[in-house]
Amino acid sequence: MIRRTAAIWAGKATGALSRFSRRGGGTTLPGDVARVIDSDILRKLSQDLKYGAIVITGTNGKTTTARLISWLLEGAGHRVVSNRSGANLIFGVTAAALESANASGRLSADWGVFEIDEASLPKAIDEIQPKAALVLNLFRDQLDRYGELESIAKKIEAALANLPAGSTALLNADDPRVAEIGLNLTGPPLWFGLDDTTVAERELPHAADARTCPRCGASLIFDAVYVGHDGVYHCPNGDFERPPPDITAKNIKLDGFDNVAMTMHSTKAKQDQRIALPFGGLYNAYNVLAAYTAGITLGLDPGYIARRLQNFRAAFGRQERMEFRGRHLNLVLSKNPAGFNETLRTAVDLANGHNFLIALNDRKADGTDVSWIWDVDFERLKGKARALIPAGNRAHDLAVRFKYAGVGATPPETDPGKALDALVKATPEGETAHLLCTYTAMLDLRAELVRRGWAKPYWET
Amino acid sequence: MTRRKQTFTVGWLYPDLMNIYGDRGNILTLLKRAEWRDYDARLVELGRGTTQHMEDVDVFFFGGGQDREQALVYEDLLEHKQHPLERAVQAGAAVLAVCGGYQLLGHYYQTAEGERFPGIGLIDVRTEAGKKRFIGDVVVDTQIEDITPGTLVGFENHSGRTFLGPNASALGRVRLGFGNNGSDGTEGYLQGGVLGTYLHGSLLPKNPHLADYLIRSALRRRGVDELSPLDDSVELAAHARILERAPHAAHGRHASPALLQRPSHAPLESRPRSRADAPPPDQP
Numbered sequence: 070m071i072r073r074t075a076a077i078w079a080g081k082a083t084g085a086l087s088r089f090s091r092r093g094g095g096t097t098l099p100g101d102v103a104r105v106i107d108s109d110i111l112r113k114l115s116q117d118l119k120y121g122a123i124v125i126t127g128t129n130g131k132t133t134t135a136r137l138i139s140w141l142l143e144g145a146g147h148r149v150v151s152n153r154s155g156a157n158l159i160f161g162v163t164a165a166a167l168e169s170a171n172a173s174g175r176l177s178a179d180w181g182v183f184e185i186d187e188a189s190l191p192k193a194i195d196e197i198q199p200k201a202a203l204v205l206n207l208f209r210d211q212l213d214r215y216g217e218l219e220s221i222a223k224k225i226e227a228a229l230a231n232l233p234a235g236s237t238a239l240l241n242a243d244d245p246r247v248a249e250i251g252l253n254l255t256g257p258p259l260w261f262g263l264d265d266t267t268v269a270e271r272e273l274p275h276a277a278d279a280r281t282c283p284r285c286g287a288s289l290i291f292d293a294v295y296v297g298h299d300g301v302y303h304c305p306n307g308d309f310e311r312p313p314p315d316i317t318a319k320n321i322k323l324d325g326f327d328n329v330a331m332t333m334h335s336t337k338a339k340q341d342q343r344i345a346l347p348f349g350g351l352y353n354a355y356n357v358l359a360a361y362t363a364g365i366t367l368g369l370d371p372g373y374i375a376r377r378l379q380n381f382r383a384a385f386g387r388q389e390r391m392e393f394r395g396r397h398l399n400l401v402l403s404k405n406p407a408g409f410n411e412t413l414r415t416a417v418d419l420a421n422g423h424n425f426l427i428a429l430n431d432r433k434a435d436g437t438d439v440s441w442i443w444d445v446d447f448e449r450l451k452g453k454a455r456a457l458i459p460a461g462n463r464a465h466d467l468a469v470r471f472k473y474a475g476v477g478a479t480p481p482e483t484d485p486g487k488a489l490d491a492l493v494k495a496t497p498e499g500e501t502a503h504l505l506c507t508y509t510a511m512l513d514l515r516a517e518l519v520r521r522g523w524a525k526p527y528w529e530t
Numbered sequence: 531m532t533r534r535k536q537t538f539t540v541g542w543l544y545p546d547l548m549n550i551y552g553d554r555g556n557i558l559t560l561l562k563r564a565e566w567r568d569y570d571a572r573l574v575e576l577g578r579g580t581t582q583h584m585e586d587v588d589v590f591f592f593g594g595g596q597d598r599e600q601a602l603v604y605e606d607l608l609e610h611k612q613h614p615l616e617r618a619v620q621a622g623a624a625v626l627a628v629c630g631g632y633q634l635l636g637h638y639y640q641t642a643e644g645e646r647f648p649g650i651g652l653i654d655v656r657t658e659a660g661k662k663r664f665i666g667d668v669v670v671d672t673q674i675e676d677i678t679p680g681t682l683v684g685f686e687n688h689s690g691r692t693f694l695g696p697n698a699s700a701l702g703r704v705r706l707g708f709g710n711n712g713s714d715g716t717e718g719y720l721q722g723g724v725l726g727t728y729l730h731g732s733l734l735p736k737n738p739h740l741a742d743y744l745i746r747s748a749l750r751r752r753g754v755d756e757l758s759p760l761d762d763s764v765e766l767a768a769h770a771r772i773l774e775r776a777p778h779a780a781h782g783r784h785a786s787p788a789l790l791q792r793p794s795h796a797p798l799e800s801r802p803r804s805r806a807d808a809p810p811p812d813q814p
Binding site for chain 2: 217275280286441463468470481
């Protein structure tokens with residue numbers, strides 16, 4: 070008990086110092102400090118949760134989905150602990166739990182909602198012992214840090230096999246690699262998937278990863294492609310197919326970055342639920358469907374979920390709007406080929422965008438290997454982009470990419486302030502500019518905007 | 531009289547399975563640079579089971595894949611592609627093989643457990659599994675004569691250690707990064723128009739001079755000796771950005787010890803043979 074209290078106080082003090090000194094949001098360092106003093110601190114704090122926890126993993130959509138689930142639980146009167154800042158390694162999760170612990174070292178909350186980095190999932194499941202584990206998708210991402218998709222998939226599979234009794238795996242049936250994980254589990258998962266071919270593309274994008282049957286190696290046949298390699302698929306030899314989803318999103322309506330609407334259908338519930346949200350993109354339809362599935366699993370009423378979601382606000386920087394010198398800026402995190410292709414598709418085709426700033430950094434959190442930009446279909450910008458600013462510390466690589474995509478761009482601009490100036494200059498007053506950025510490039514741009522007084526620091530949102 | 535455009539054909543080996551590191555950039559670069567010179571540029575996709583149009587290919591590209599996909603490709607390569615590929619190379623086609631593709635063109639790949647998977651032996655190299663993964667930016671001083679600049683830049687991510695055989699010559703020497711095996715300072719394989727390397731990034735977009743070298747090698751059999759010049763300022767600016775970073779990293783995370791002892795401009799021949807034949811080290 071003394072050790073636990075010491076760990077919590079040391080962690081809390083570190084967080085306060087870190088915020089006070091403006092070194093950042095104090096989002097992970099307290100976790101590091103506390104775990105040194107008591108390595109079991111997260112396990113102990115998790116046991117304090119009144120109803121338990123849900124962990125969320127996958128390549129894309131973790132933060133938004135975790136926010137959606139917290140939003141649902143909070144609206145129903147629950148006290149929620151969550152790593153809201155997106156610090157999703159085990160230290161960030163520990164730090165979030167510490168932040169909410171009281172002076173006597175107890176966590177007085179009902180639910181924990183934690184987004185977990187794919188590689189940290191085994192440890193997180195072991196320590197948190199969650200009621201549910203949600204896997205959104207598995208795409209190629211940061212190959213320099215994580216290695217290949219296959220090793221990540223195996224880690225997730227091993228982690229899910231260790232879920233405590235009575236815990237449910239919530240899995241995206243549309244993702245062949247996630248489906249394979251689910252079919253290897255002993256307990257039955259709860260499957261979710263999209264069910265609307267009007268929003269599907271016919272061909273797999275260049276960056277598709279899970280293309281072959283896990284049983285016989287044949288190339289999978291896709292009847293619908295929604296996002297990346299997520300879609301409706303089957304093996305030509307009949308060895309593997311998309312598991313029939315328990316909960317589906319049907320009749321999907323997409324309206325740029327402004328709105329997404331869909332009808333939730335559950336094989337078990339009597340009534341369908343129509344849900345509309347004030348943010349956009351087909352990738353967000355997946356996040357909403359996942360959050361709906363989680364909400365039902367955690368015991369919330371379907372009608373309540375639908376009503377509550379209408380007023381959701383997108384997570385920090387995943388999609389943010391701001392006014393800047395007479396232009397509407399739309400900031401969207403785009404960090405890997407699958408994510409980028411979707412934000413591009415939304416910005417160009419659905420939102421009819423003309424003005425773009427694309428920012429690529431190669432710091433550790435972005436991935437130091439930028440090869441993946443060649444898997445993004447920037448060709449989509451051809452004939453559409455009137456302004457295109459290559460930015461970030463790898464702006465020059467983007468400039469080459471745009472040249473070979475046949476899209477005209479201004480000269481590369483590595484300085485965030487100058488890149489913003491170039492964007493304002495190229496964007497007519499009153500028009501919208503879309504800023505698609507990797508993680509730290511987004512932080513750089515946001516810091517510049519904060520410096521100019523236009524957005525709140527991220528730990529205050 | 532209108533002149534009919536000459537064709538230029540790129541053959542992409544296993545585009546669906548061997549495309550992990552942005553390899554599409556290499557394909558696009560070859561195609562565009564031929565198009566910009568008024569060739570009718572074509573892409574032939576050589577997936578599993580097909581050998582159609584392999585004899586028409588000017589430049590083959592063979593990229594890296596994930597383990598699962600690489601295992602699927604392996605059988606098909608030995609069964610279907612090996613002989614048509616050998617014939618095409620004898621007839622003067624060029625080849626760019628990266629990472630997994632590079633390894634499969636050699637004599638064999640030996641796993642950590644000592645199991646050997648034979649490659650197609652098109653090039654005189656062999657690969658053994660290593661423990662540590664070599665990851666990061668690479669700058670190479672190339673051995674190719676008459677190309678400007680004399681450097682190649684890219685990104686490597688591999689655990690295999692590749693060693694050149696007695697009849698093989700390297701693509702160049704690493705100034706930054708690990709290269710073939712992290713111990714002898716070499717990177718890649720080069721013989722005429724056949725090129726193997728660990729560099730992706732993608733390789734060709736930021737190395738337009740290497741792309742042109744491959745195109746020129748393949749077109750030589752049709753009597754083309756020179757390509758018309760293009761404006762490469764955008765590509766070379768990106769190339770230069772990586773060179774600028776090189777000195778900082780060279781004293782840091784992944785300079786190879788062999789490299790630090792030897793001036794980077796030392797000719798390849800001065801490399802002691804025995805080094806290349808030594809067993810792969812566990813650590814660079």
